Amino acid sequence: MDDSAKVPVLVTGGAGYIGSHAVLALRDAGWPVAVIDNLSTGFRWAVPDDVPFFEGDIADTALLARIFTEHNIGAIMHFAGSIVVPESVADPLKYYDNNTSRSRTLIQAAVEHGVPHFIFSSTATVYGEPEIKPLTEDDPLQPVNPYGMSKLMTERILADISRAxxxxxCVLRYFNVCGADPAARSGQSTAGATHLIKVAVETVTGKRDHVAIFGCDYPTPDGTGIRDYIHVSxxxxxxxxxxSALIDRPERSLTMNVGYGRGFSVLEVLDAVDSATGTTIVRKQEPRRPGDVPALISNPARIHEVTDWQPVHDDLETIVCHALAWERKLHDMRRNS
Structure with a gap:
């Protein structure tokens, strides 16, 4: 893409785990970037000093108007929201507020200010409890928890808005995000994170004394849940x-899975962490968590057909090593603060 086509991008939730990595990827590729984040789960230090940062909520329409105008925003990457499946079952109103209602406010503001491109951080949980097979974007959408439904509702809003x-x-349906920036510029930093590899490396570094395995009776080869793990970078x-695909074809909207197309069970992931670190993680079996499903594996054919995206960190040991390097850096940062 010609540099003249690189419009200023507003990254919502850009101080969080995935959002901060998107900011780094945009900057590395030469895109102008601004960030809005209310810092409820993000960190101000995760945003580079030369990136305009606005502490606030995506429901603050006055702040959004100011950002759109001052920075001539031409695209939005929307990561702000809540992401913990069991919490969504216990507190569904929080998820319909954060993930659906506030997204609707953001989308309305974008329309009113003429922002032409919008990328939405969705999730594989919109597929519900599917067969154990690679999922295509055309498979049935039957979320079994409020997190997945709150994301699907926003997908539907965007589809209607783009017609009107x-x-x-572009809706990007993620599978299980893990790892950290290879240069250790950012990583998963939220206290109490539930991501399996994050929990595992916290155990390796002594922050936790064991890893809980939630459910050992799923209809999978070893009884534990299977997920398609994708490196955050x-x-x-x-x-x-x-x-780039949206800008190249402004008449077209897209829905695409983002994964590697293969799954690992919880036990396989923990074995990989043991192998990569030379440790033996203490494992404790626990009951299934509400809202979890047996398996989620992507068929990423569409994103490869539509774009020239190629993963470069598609290796479980590499993912573990990057996550562990970040965990050790994070430990040093907190000890020295």
Missing amino acids: HAMNH DLASAHVHAL
Whole structure:
């Protein structure tokens, strides 16, 4: 893409885990970037000093108007939201507020200010409890928890808006995001994170004394849940490629899976962490968590057909090593603060 086509991008939730990596990927590729984040789960230090930062909520329409105008925003990457499946079952109103209602406010503001491109951080949980097979974007959408439903509702809003207004969009349905920036510029930093590899490396570094395995009676080969684990930097790169695809074809909107197309069970992941670190993680079996499903594996054919995105960190040991390097850096940062 010609540099003249690189519009200023507003990254919502850009101080969080995935959002901060998207900011790095955009900057590395030469895109102008601004960030809005209310810092409820993000960190101000995760945003580079030379990136305009606005502490606030995506429901603050006055702040959004100011950002759109001052920075001539031409695209939005929307990561702000809540992401913990069991919490969504316990507190569904929080998820319909954060993930659906506030997204609707953001989308309305984008339409009113003529922002032409919108990329939405969705999730594989919109597929519900599917067969154990690679999922295509055309498989049935039957979320079994409020997190998945709150994301699907926003997908539907975007589809309707793109038909009614001059804004195209891309929905990216993530599978299990993991790892950290290879240069250790950012990583998963939220206290109490539930991501399996994050929990595992916290155990390796002594922050936890064991890893809980939630459910050992799923209809899978070893009884534990199977997921398609994708490195966060590859995911961030997919967003940049998706944005280029929207700009190249403004009449077209897209929905695409982002994963590697193969799954690992919980036990296989923990074995990989043991192998990569030379440790033996203490494992404790626990009951299934509400809202979890047996398996989620992507068929990423569409994103490869539509864009030239190619993952470069598609290796479980590499993912573990990057996550562990970040965990050790994070430990040093907190000890020295």
